[in-house]
Every structure is written in C-alpha cells, then in structure tokens.
Amino acid sequence: EVSITKFPADERKIIAKAHDKYKKARAGIINTRHGQIHTPAFMPVGTKGTVKAMLPESVQTTGADIILGNTYHLMLQPGAKRVFKLGGLHKFMNWSKPLLTDSGGFQVMSLSKLRKITEEGVIFNSHIDGSKFMLSPESSTEIQYLLGSTITMAFDECTPYPSTYEQAKSSMELTSRWAKRSRKAFYSRDGYGQFGIIQGSIYNDLRLKSALDLIELDFEGYAIGGLAVGEGQELMFKVLDYAPDLLPINKPRYLMGVGKPADIIGAVQRGIDMFDCVIPTRSGRNGQAFTKYGVVNIRNSKYKEDNTPLEEDCLCPACKNYTKAYLHYLVKVKEILGAMLMTWHNLMYFQKLMLRIREYIAQGKDFDFIS
Ligand SMILES: CNc1nc2c(CCNCc3ccccc3)c3nc(N)[nH]c(=O)c3cc2[nH]1
Numbered sequence: 001e002v003s004i005t006k007f008p009a010d011e012r013k014i015i016a017k018a019h020d021k022y023k024k025a026r027a028g029i030i031n032t033r034h035g036q037i038h039t040p041a042f043m044p045v046g047t048k049g050t051v052k053a054m055l056p057e058s059v060q061t062t063g064a065d066i067i068l069g070n071t072y073h074l075m076l077q078p079g080a081k082r083v084f085k086l087g088g089l090h091k092f093m094n095w096s097k098p099l100l101t102d103s104g105g106f107q108v109m110s111l112s113k114l115r116k117i118t119e120e121g122v123i124f125n126s127h128i129d130g131s132k133f134m135l136s137p138e139s140s141t142e143i144q145y146l147l148g149s150t151i152t153m154a155f156d157e158c159t160p161y162p163s164t165y166e167q168a169k170s171s172m173e174l175t176s177r178w179a180k181r182s183r184k185a186f187y188s189r190d191g192y193g194q195f196g197i198i199q200g201s202i203y204n205d206l207r208l209k210s211a212l213d214l215i216e217l218d219f220e221g222y223a224i225g226g227l228a229v230g231e232g233q234e235l236m237f238k239v240l241d242y243a244p245d246l247l248p249i250n251k252p253r254y255l256m257g258v259g260k261p262a263d264i265i266g267a268v269q270r271g272i273d274m275f276d277c278v279i280p281t282r283s284g285r286n287g288q289a290f291t292k293y294g295v296v297n298i299r300n301s302k303y304k305e306d307n308t309p310l311e312e313d314c315l316c317p318a319c320k321n322y323t324k325a326y327l328h329y330l331v332k333v334k335e336i337l338g339a340m341l342m343t344w345h346n347l348m349y350f351q352k353l354m355l356r357i358r359e360y361i362a363q364g365k366d367f368d369f370i371s
C-alpha cells in the first residue's frame with residue numbers, strides 16, 4: 001500500500017544529527033502516487049501550469065521531484081473543470097511526477113484587486129477580467145481534486161506581518177475552522193495527501209494552538225504558513241526555533257515561500273523538509289544567476305566580454321555550452337533563450353544545493369555551507 005508519507009517511524013530514516021545544532025535536520029523519502037520525493041526538497045513554482053521558460057523534461061533533468069501548481073490562477077484560466085475534462089494537470093502540462101497545489105488564499109490576497117473575507121470564504125474579482133469568484137475550504141479542495149494534485153493544501157488565511165496578537169489570534173482561529181472544513185471536503189486516496197497549514201504569526205502560544213488544532217485533523221503533512229511575509233530572516237528563524245517541533249516528527253514539514261539558499265539551510269537545520277520559492281525562476285528571468293561565487297547579475301557590463309561559463313563545473317546547458325558574455329547579451333536584448341538558460345541554471349543550482357544537504361545529513365556531517 002503506497003502511503004503519502006514514508007518517514008517510517010520504526011526504521012527512523014530521519015537521521016538525527018550527532019552535532020546538537022543539526023539534531024533537527026532530517027533526510028527522508030515521501031512516497032506518493034506519482035513517485036518519490038527526496039527530502040529536504042526544493043519545489044520549483046509552476047504558477048500557470050508551467051515552470052516559466054522551462055520544458056517539464058528540462059525541469060526533471062535539474063533533479064526536481066515535485067513542482068507547484070496554483071489553484072488561484074488555474075481556476076480563473078483555463079478553469080478547474082476544463083483541466084479535469086482534459087485529463088488533469090499532470091496530463092495537461094506533461095508532468096508525471098508529484099504536483100503540490102497551493103490552496104489559493106495567499107494568491108487571492110496578493111493578486112486580486114477587490115476581495116472580501118467572510119466566514120464562508122474569500123469573495124474576489126478576477127485580476128484578469130474582474131469577474132466575481134469565491135474561494136472557500138470546500139471549493140479550494142474540490143478545485144485541487146479536479147486538477148489532480150498529489151498534495152492538496154488546506155484553505156488558510158496567511159496572517160499578514162506585522163499583526164497584533166489579537167489580529168493574529170482571530171486569523172489563526174479562522175484558519176483552524178477552515179482547516180476542519182478543508183479536511184472534511186478532502187477525498188482521501190492512497191498515494192495522495194492533504195497538508196494543513198499552521199498560522200499564528202510570531203506568537204508562540206498561537207503557533208502551538210494552531211498546531212494542536214491541525215494535528216487533531218490528522219493531515220498527511222503540515223506546512224508552516226505566515227512566514228516569508230516581510231518579517232525578515234532573524235524573526236523567521238526565531239519562529240522556526242520552536243514551530244517545527246510542534247508538528248508530528250514522522251510527517252513532512254513544508255515551509256511555504258522560502259527561500260534563498262541561506263534561508264533554506266537555516267530552516268533545514270531547524271527541521272524543515274520542503275520548500276518552494278519563485279526566486280530561482282523569477283530572478284533568473286531578471287538576469288540573476290546563483291553561483292558558488294555568489295549571485296551574478298549577468299546584465300552588469302563587466303560580463304559583456306567574459307568568455308567563461310557561470311560555473312565551470314555546472315552541467316546545465318548554460319554552463320556547458322555558453323559564456324557569461326552570451327548570457328549577458330541575451331538578457332540585455334530580452335531574448336527568450338536568455339530566460340531559459342538563466343532559469344535552467346538557477347533550478348540546477350537549487351537542486352544541487354538540496355542534494356548536497358541530503359548527502360551531508362545522510363553522512364552525519366555538518367552543512368553550514370552557503371553555496
Ligand atoms: C513568498 N513568501 C510566502 N509565500 C507564501 C505562500 C505561498 C507559497 N507559494 C505557493 C505558490 C504556488 C504556486 C505558484 C506560486 C506560489 C503561502 N501560501 C499559503 N497557502 N499560506 C501561507 O501562509 C503562505 C505564506 C507564504 N509566504
């Protein structure tokens with residue numbers, strides 16, 4: 001029987017760290033209907049059914065086991081029922097490995113103009129044509145089912161930062177009520193799973209209450225929401241110093257929206273297993289390349305005659321076959337190939353980082369490196 005989470009409590013594949021600073025870091029495998037996810041894992045973002053500027057087979061060569069889709073965008077266009085009729089998102093976008101879809105609330109708050117939050121759900125106007133939509137725990141869960149998501153996210157409210165204790169408390173309580181409705185609406189099948197999302201902002205008693213409320217619903221995994229919303233790395237790590245420990249040790253922990261390499265390393269050291277972030281793809285398109293020498297802004301004129309690759313030992317097409325001078329030129333003249341090569345390199349860089357982190361954990365080594 002294929003279960004969604006394979007941290008086999010008995011075999012304790014979670015490698016506790018010898019060094020106490022890393023005792024919370026763990027490497028494991030999540031088994032799903034669409035294949036395995038090696039954790040710690042970085043999940044490239046594929047907002048509108050595509051990882052921008054990448055073919056799915058190219059994403060696969062970077063080493064990604066799972067990518068993200070987005071309920072908000074796909075429900076507006078082409079519509080969840082249409083994707084379902086066409087065979088689901090896996091078939092539609094030709095990605096056969098695991099897919100995780102966010103529940104849409106976060107994107108409504110950051111993208112749609114007019115919106116109204118009620119106990120029922122969020123009523124909003126499409127940022128495309130202004131037409132009216134409603135997202136609720138029930139409709140979000142159904143949309144994710146129609147898309148065929150491997151991992152469905154509970155419908156939550158991402159508590160803004162900063163928030164007063166009272167604001168964070170009522171927001172977290174709404175998320176708990178919505179989590180209950182999301183769990184009830186979830187059609188559970190072997191190899192598929194639903195993750196709850198804990199809120200509570202920077203208040204540890206609220207984070208604890210949120211975790212207790214969600215643990216009662218016995219989700220297949222848990223996400224830590226309400227972070228990477230402007231609080232800064234120091235405050236985020238302060239929350240991560242205790243929040244992951246509130247969650248079941250044998251289930252995946254997903255830190256939403258994070259992050260830069262240093263954020264990922266710090267969060268893995270605090271017990272996080274899964275990450276998603278637009279940085280490698282979005283900044284790649286904007287001309288930023290992540291390398292072991294630091295971030296290279298390829299548009300800088302110092303690269304216009306630089307006949308060397310971004311990284312001499314990187315196996316991505318950008319580094320194997322092209323020079324910084326060519327990438328500099330492509331990005332400057334806004335050629336599509338520029339976006340493709342920069343994205344490909346960055347995704348490869350992030351996956352190599354995750355691979356090295358997993359190796360270091362498996363060998364019981366420290367992994368404070370940041371490149
Ligand atoms: C960047 N910082 C950040 N992102 C957060 C997200 C979205 C994570 N990314 C999902 C995505 C999926 C497809 C396409 C694009 C993005 C959150 N999502 C939810 N549901 N709840 C959060 O609290 C929450 C907090 C976040 N902070």
Ligand SMILES: [Zn+2]
Binds near residue numbers: 314316317319
């Ligand atoms: Zn490369």
